[in-house]
Amino acid sequence: xxxxQQNLKQLEAADTQxxxxxxxxxxxNKAFADQIGVTFPLLSDWGGDVSREYGIYVDQYKxxxxxxxxxxxxxxxxxxxxxxxxxxxxxxVDACERKKVSR
Amino acid sequence: MKLRNxxxxxxxxxxxxxxxxxxxxxxxxxxxxxxxxxxxxxxAPDFKLHYFDGSDxxxxxxxxxxxxxxxxxxFYIFAFTGG
Numbered sequence: 001x002x003x004x005q006q007n008l009k010q011l012e013a014a015d016t017q018x019x020x021x022x023x024x025x026x027x028x029n030k031a032f033a034d035q036i037g038v039t040f041p042l043l044s045d046w047g048g049d050v051s052r053e054y055g056i057y058v059d060q061y062k063x064x065x066x067x068x069x070x071x072x073x074x075x076x077x078x079x080x081x082x083x084x085x086x087x088x089x090x091x092x093v094d095a096c097e098r099k100k101v102s103r
Numbered sequence: 104m105k106l107r108n109x110x111x112x113x114x115x116x117x118x119x120x121x122x123x124x125x126x127x128x129x130x131x132x133x134x135x136x137x138x139x140x141x142x143x144x145x146x147a148p149d150f151k152l153h154y155f156d157g158s159d160x161x162x163x164x165x166x167x168x169x170x171x172x173x174x175x176x177x178f179y180i181f182a183f184t185g186g
Contacts, residue, residue: 004177016173019163024181026155043152043163050150055140056178067139069176071147075169080143092175099173 005038007093014096015073023048023064068092072099147176 004018020042029042051057051064066086070079079095151164168174
């Protein structure tokens, strides 16, 4: 999440809204956001319905995988980062920049 | 004569290894991360989720950004972990 915060200005300049999602409660997410200085919303997927719908819930861990999706204005997925790869969002930031240029 | 037998045997085992090894490799790759259900190019399913802004619970849906801005959805495992 911190990594997205560091790139937030760049992402916003490319018309991109960042939303964090986890299966924590909305309140613990807020505490987490305050602690690490995140200013974008951290959504609560309490119960994991959305994580399941996105196919990233792992029964074995009772938790969602770490995944970043970049979704275009048309609602289609432009880029994905999965598990370890998702810790550094550079691929997503670069994709946003490219979209900005191509417009 | 004996030498020919040895090289025949050697050739056999080399051939066997060439067949078996890729099969084993393919097997081990299968246990690697499962493929994603949603692929690049798929329509992202809409959702309605909430976050707490410090005073109220706010509702956010994916469809509210349709035609307006791109959205990065960053699923993370638990609060208070890295990344």
